[in-house]
Amino acid sequence: ADIYGRRKIMIFGSFIRAIGGTLSAIAPNKWVFLCCQMVVGLGIGMGGVIPVLALEFTPNKYRVPCITSGTLGVYSGKSIVAIAGYFLVEPLGWRWFTAATALPCFVVAILTFLIPESPRYLIVSGQEDKAMEAIQQTAKWNKVTLPADLKVHVYDSETLGSFREILSRHRR
Numbered sequence: 001a002d003i004y005g006r007r008k009i010m011i012f013g014s015f016i017r018a019i020g021g022t023l024s025a026i027a028p029n030k031w032v033f034l035c036c037q038m039v040v041g042l043g044i045g046m047g048g049v050i051p052v053l054a055l056e057f058t059p060n061k062y063r064v065p066c067i068t069s070g071t072l073g074v075y076s077g078k079s080i081v082a083i084a085g086y087f088l089v090e091p092l093g094w095r096w097f098t099a100a101t102a103l104p105c106f107v108v109a110i111l112t113f114l115i116p117e118s119p120r121y122l123i124v125s126g127q128e129d130k131a132m133e134a135i136q137q138t139a140k141w142n143k144v145t146l147p148a149d150l151k152v153h154v155y156d157s158e159t160l161g162s163f164r165e166i167l168s169r170h171r172r
Contacts, residue, residue, distance in 0.1 A: 005125075006053040006118040013046025014109035021102025025095045043105070056118050057138045119152070128152050 020039030027033035051067055058066045081101060089097050116138070122131035131152050139146045 005121045006049040007112060007115065009046050009049045010053060011109050011112045013043045013049070014105045014112065016046065017043030018102045018105035018109060021105060022099055025099035025102070053118055056120060057115070057141070059142055059144065123152050
């Protein structure tokens with residue numbers, strides 16, 4: 001996400017889930033179905049950027065309720081799908097049910113085009129003007145007035161650290 005941007009990963013992951021789910025519904029055999037479900041799993045893995053992106057646009061005092069309600073929504077949705085599957089797979093067939101569960105992924109992918117890219121990603125990638133625009137848009141949505149002298153701080157790659165540094169002996 002730090003290379004391509006959180007928003008792009010979110011859009012790509014949602015489309016991957018939707019396409020994999022749709023192809024699962026028309027799979028001619030169990031092996032194609034299994035491959036399609038692996039594609040869905042790849043898209044689900046990319047969904048990990050969603051809460052991070054959402055929290056970047058949330059004021060500090062609302063971050064805990066935001067992530068809590070988001071998590072509650074995800075698991076409530078999974079429970080609803082499981083219950084609906086229990087009642088609907090028999091009359092509709094598993095193919096229709098599988099296709100229907102892919103539909104929200106298309107909706108999420110399309111709606112994600114409406115939100116700005118992550119300000120952190122834009123700053124790290126050297127796009128300070130776009131980062132400032134994203135911050136100003138977010139402030140407008142949150143009805144917050146930004147300080148007139150607000151400036152973004154550009155980090156160089158040496159101040160960001162690396163994965164190797166996390167595993168170094170002095171961090172243990």
